[in-house]
Amino acid sequence: MGRRPPAEPFHARVExxxxxxxxxVAVPAATRRFHLTRRHALAELxxxxxxxxxxxAIRAHTIANLDRYLAQAADAVEARGxxxxxxxxAAAAVEAVLSIARAAGVRRVVKSKSMxxxxxxxxxxxxxxxxxxxxxxxxEYIIQLDGDSPSHIIAxxxxxxxxxxxxxxxxLAGQExxxxxxxxxxxxRRRLREKFLSADMGISGANFVVAETGHVVLVTNEGxxxxxxxxxxxxxxxxxxxxxxxxxxxxxxxxEVLPRSATGQKLSVYTSITGGGPAPAGEGDGPxxxxxxxxxxxxxxxxxxxYQEGLHCIRCGACLNACPVYREIGGHAYGGVYSGPxxxxxxPLLEGFDGxxxxxxxxxxxxxxxxxxxxxxxxxxxxxxxxxxxxxxERAGRWEVLAFRAYRWLCERPWAYRWAARAAAALQxxxxxxxxxxxxxxxLKAWTEGRDFPAVAARTFRDRWxxxxAGEGDGx
Amino acid sequence: MSDARxxxxxxxxQALAGGAGPAPGYAAEAGAAVGRGSMPPRADHPGxxxxxxxxxxxxxxxxxxxxxxxxxxxxxxxxxxxxxxxxGVRRVLAWDPAALPGPGGELLxxxxxxxxxxxLEVRTWPAEAADAELGVVVAEAAIAASGTVMLSSGRGKGRxxxxxxxHLLVLVPAGALRPTLAEALADLAQRTRxxxxxxxxxxxxxxxxxxxxEQQLIQGVHGPRTVxxxxxxxxxxxx
Amino acid sequence: MKxxxxxxxxxxxxxxxxxxxxxxxxxxxxxxxxxxxxxxxxGQPAFNSGFTEQARAVARRLIEAFSAGEEEGTPIxxxxxxxxxxxxxxxxxxxAGDPRWEERALRFAGRVTELxxxxxxxxxxxxxxxxxxxxxxxxxxxxxxxxxxxxxxVVEEPLRLLRSIRGLEVVDLPDAEDCCGFGGTFAVKxxxxxxxxxxxxxxxxxxxxxxxxxxxxxxxxxxLGGRLRRLGRPVQVMHTAQVFDRALGGGx
Numbered sequence: 021m022g023r024r025p026p027a028e029p030f031h032a033r034v035e036x037x038x039x040x041x042x043x044x045v046a047v048p049a050a051t052r053r054f055h056l057t058r059r060h061a062l063a064e065l066x067x068x069x070x071x072x073x074x075x076x077a078i079r080a081h082t083i084a085n086l087d088r089y090l091a092q093a094a095d096a097v098e099a100r101g102x103x104x105x106x107x108x109x110a111a112a113a114v115e116a117v118l119s120i121a122r123a124a125g126v127r128r129v130v131k132s133k134s135m136x137x138x139x140x141x142x143x144x145x146x147x148x149x150x151x152x153x154x155x156x157x158x159x160e161y162i163i164q165l166d167g168d169s170p171s172h173i174i175a176x177x178x179x180x181x182x183x184x185x186x187x188x189x190x191x192l193a194g195q196e197x198x199x200x201x202x203x204x205x206x207x208x209r210r211r212l213r214e215k216f217l218s219a220d221m222g223i224s225g226a227n228f229v230v231a232e233t234g235h236v237v238l239v240t241n242e243g244x245x246x247x248x249x250x251x252x253x254x255x256x257x258x259x260x261x262x263x264x265x266x267x268x269x270x271x272x273x274x275x276e277v278l279p280r281s282a283t284g285q286k287l288s289v290y291t292s293i294t295g296g297g298p299a300p301a302g303e304g305d306g307p308x309x310x311x312x313x314x315x316x317x318x319x320x321x322x323x324x325x326x327y328q329e330g331l332h333c334i335r336c337g338a339c340l341n342a343c344p345v346y347r348e349i350g351g352h353a354y355g356g357v358y359s360g361p362x363x364x365x366x367x368p369l370l371e372g373f374d375g376x377x378x379x380x381x382x383x384x385x386x387x388x389x390x391x392x393x394x395x396x397x398x399x400x401x402x403x404x405x406x407x408x409x410x411x412x413x414e415r416a417g418r419w420e421v422l423a424f425r426a427y428r429w430l431c432e433r434p435w436a437y438r439w440a441a442r443a444a445a446a447l448q449x450x451x452x453x454x455x456x457x458x459x460x461x462x463x464l465k466a467w468t469e470g471r472d473f474p475a476v477a478a479r480t481f482r483d484r485w486x487x488x489x490a491g492e493g494d495g496x
Numbered sequence: 497m498s499d500a501r502x503x504x505x506x507x508x509x510q511a512l513a514g515g516a517g518p519a520p521g522y523a524a525e526a527g528a529a530v531g532r533g534s535m536p537p538r539a540d541h542p543g544x545x546x547x548x549x550x551x552x553x554x555x556x557x558x559x560x561x562x563x564x565x566x567x568x569x570x571x572x573x574x575x576x577x578x579x580x581x582x583x584g585v586r587r588v589l590a591w592d593p594a595a596l597p598g599p600g601g602e603l604l605x606x607x608x609x610x611x612x613x614x615x616l617e618v619r620t621w622p623a624e625a626a627d628a629e630l631g632v633v634v635a636e637a638a639i640a641a642s643g644t645v646m647l648s649s650g651r652g653k654g655r656x657x658x659x660x661x662x663h664l665l666v667l668v669p670a671g672a673l674r675p676t677l678a679e680a681l682a683d684l685a686q687r688t689r690x691x692x693x694x695x696x697x698x699x700x701x702x703x704x705x706x707x708x709x710e711q712q713l714i715q716g717v718h719g720p721r722t723v724x725x726x727x728x729x730x731x732x733x734x735x
Numbered sequence: 736m737k738x739x740x741x742x743x744x745x746x747x748x749x750x751x752x753x754x755x756x757x758x759x760x761x762x763x764x765x766x767x768x769x770x771x772x773x774x775x776x777x778g779q780p781a782f783n784s785g786f787t788e789q790a791r792a793v794a795r796r797l798i799e800a801f802s803a804g805e806e807e808g809t810p811i812x813x814x815x816x817x818x819x820x821x822x823x824x825x826x827x828x829x830x831a832g833d834p835r836w837e838e839r840a841l842r843f844a845g846r847v848t849e850l851x852x853x854x855x856x857x858x859x860x861x862x863x864x865x866x867x868x869x870x871x872x873x874x875x876x877x878x879x880x881x882x883x884x885x886x887x888x889v890v891e892e893p894l895r896l897l898r899s900i901r902g903l904e905v906v907d908l909p910d911a912e913d914c915c916g917f918g919g920t921f922a923v924k925x926x927x928x929x930x931x932x933x934x935x936x937x938x939x940x941x942x943x944x945x946x947x948x949x950x951x952x953x954x955x956x957x958x959l960g961g962r963l964r965r966l967g968r969p970v971q972v973m974h975t976a977q978v979f980d981r982a983l984g985g986g987x
């Protein structure tokens with residue numbers, strides 16, 4: 021079990037995204053807006069860097085003591101009458117949820133947005149048991165109806181047009197709905213309200229789990245997270261094991277940076293601090309059963325390595341919004357559950373390099389991701405480290421290995437470097453046109469697909485230096 | 497089950513102990529010595545004078561699409577009725593005033609009495625929630641810096657009341673305002689550390705919203721479409 | 736002041752005119768310029784591609800090439816924010832824990848500055864306008880390259896120098912902090928994405944109304960200039976050193 025890389029190769033996915041004219045407008049518009057509001061919202065705090073340093077310190081401390089805080093959270097949940105399920109991998113996590121559903125006789129599940137359940141492909145497994153699963157975040161609902169997958173951590177349906185949504189909803193309604201976001205949203209509200217009120221089980225993710233009390237913290241804007249955790253008789257929260265936060269004081273800091281970094285809000289509309297245990301009898305609503313599923317699924321492979329900081333991520337999406345590569349290709353081209361810079365880092369780490377070799381290279385290393393990250397993960401440095409791991413594992417292409425061997429040899433020998441420059445200047449002559457090349461072999465071909473390339477100078481700078489030095493008499 | 501727990505935690509423990517951890521030299525600014533627990537001063541802090549907090553709270557709530565007004569205790573009922581009147585709603589679902597000890601319960605009782613007197617149909621929790629049009633609750637805390645109200649669940653304090661009706665009226669008693677989230681969560685921490693652990697606490701900042709369809713902002717996706725807060729002065733203190 | 740020029744391989748091989756401009760600018764500002772002849776590349780292409788051992792070998796060669804000035808700590812000036820960032824940010828990491836090289840790498844990193852950073856920060860010059868009265872009549876947009884702005888933190892220095900030049904109108908580039916899509920080997924590994932990013936940057940240049948695009952990194956300029964030429968857009972591309980050189984009455 022576990023997800024496989026898409027069958028379609030990376031470059032084909034990229035080409036498809038680049039041809040998607042809606043995507044090329046919608047994604048930059050949305051990410052630009054998130055990016056600017058994020059910056060504004062953090063600036064309002066006064067000293068954004070200090071807040072980010074503090075948030076990072078909290079995450080670093082938590083992950084460095086993860087075993088302790090997970091044990092504390094689990095103890096708290098059990099003391100409050102909740103149940104904890106430990107899942108080393110996706111199969112164990114799915115089995116835990118399925119057995120809870122079987123025991124409770126669940127027929128219908130409502131879900132709020134959860135990236136970790138995407139990792140588990142939980143919906144597929146629940147449906148195979150004959151259980152109806154309904155995604156209730158508006159974006160996720162749209163995605164689910166279309167058999168699609170989310171393309172952004174916080175704006176899952178950013179790649180869908182209103183017309184696509186209108187058609188999907190009209191099919192469901194059995195009548196043509198108007199081309200109006202308000203009317204379409206109202207339709208989803210009515211439709212999903214019935215589902216909330218009749219579901220047996222709610223499944224949520226967890227933005228944080230407070231170790232002190234076992235409370236699950238969910239940050240949402242629509243209110244579906246509240247519905248899912250308040251109305252059905254069973255609440256199952258599925259958490260990636262890194263989502264724990266030691267104390268309320270730590271939570272207070274992380275909640276100042278998460279919504280600001282995600283959507284530019286001071287706080288999201290709903291911050292639910294819920295569960296940990298079942299609702300006490302006599303409250304009239306709230307779940308009668310609470311389960312916490314703690315998922316490793318490859319995460320422990322990052323612990324103790326230089327990639328440990330990858331687990332500091334609080335899933336705000338700021339790196340996606342800042343990334344100029346994401347802006348061009350959107351989330352689907354990355355092919356995994358997590359896209360953008362954080363996806364390029366953690367996907368190969370969680371899943372292994374096979375089928376994901378290109379991801380660490382899908383970055384110009386511009387550093388915008390690190391600049392945006394609320395917990396200061398050095399994403400661009402980690403991408404270089406991953407490239408280094410790939411080279412060490414002999415995953416680089418043959419021409420590249422040879423090229424860098426030659427590069428080293430030449431750069432270590434200035435006489436050879438000089439000779440090679442002259443040779444290149446001579447060899448390029450048939451291709452040259454007024455100082456530029458418009459084609460060529462190997463990497464030059466890739467470059468000149470869309471750009472002209474400057475010819476190597478007939479006289480390099482080092483060849484000119486003697487004259488320059490003589491001119492002023494101050495050379496070496 | 498404890499077996500699974502031990503295996504899981506042992507793997508985490510071993511991985512943490514066995515490796516070098518994050519490499520040095522990465523991201524210089526991240527290395528600055530910032531200790532947990534030392535919260536930086538914030539430029540947008542509403543200040544230490546509680547007199548300034550209601551206006552800030554109202555401005556923040558309005559900025560996110562909600563509304564707020566300050567009122568004398570004695571005027572809270574008429575103001576609530578006026579809000580219901582503007583919305584044109586008839587069916588009210590409220591928390592049970594008997595479940596709220598102290599001034600919050602008295603305030604809620606007086607507001608509900610007024611609404612009933614105005615001819616609205618008022619039910620108290622637990623009761624059928626699905627067809628209610630207006631929910632009425634009492635904030636345990638309210639945060640000036642973000643226009644947020646904090647509600648916690650309990651007997652007579654159903655989660656559904658602030659969630660299912662199309663409109664939400666929140667009574668914020670005098671003394672419930674806190675400057676920032678940190679103080680509100682400090683109150684909660686004190687409470688849970690004292691052994692009083694609510695199953696559900698929610699921080700609500702304005703009406704439900706989404707921008708999932710072509711980034712167009714829509715209010716009222718699953719939760720209330722409108723949120724109105726009454727900042728109520730102490731009884732007999734005027735507005 | 737005595738300075739050593741680290742001309743960088745791109746400049747040496749493809750843009751020797753820029754190298755000459757750097758030399759003239761530094762001389763006009765009173766520097767004696769040396770060119771250690773054994774220098775080649777900083778190792779960045781290999782480093783960024785994950786060929787760490789090759790990068791280390793090339794980096795060692797560069798440090799050795801500049802060893803003559805090591806004692807006195809002669810400043811090293813490079814007409815590239817990216818290469819300077821490679822040395823300052825990554826050399827210490829490349830040699831961390833290496834008893835023979837760590838110390839030398841740190842000392843070397845301490846000597847390396849980018850051209851405009853050097854002019855403003857070390858020479859204390861932030862006005863090129865009236866010095867020789869040459870000036871340059873143009874509307875220019877400045878591309879702040881990522882490694883220079885985010886890696887070195889150098890953003891204001893080149894802008895201040897450009898704005899001091901008589902006749903040169905420096906307009907704001909929309910989304911100035913966005914990457915142009917060069918990214919070293921990224922430009923040939925992911926050419927389609929790289930080119931799409933260039934187009935977005937060049938659309939911003941067009942929107943700014945600039946007829947001249949100025950930058951401090953030849954990698955970015957090679958990429959943007961190559962795309963401009965392919966598109967047939969009449970925007971002129973210059974390195975900051977060439978603009979400074981013109982302002983100071985140099986040969987360009």
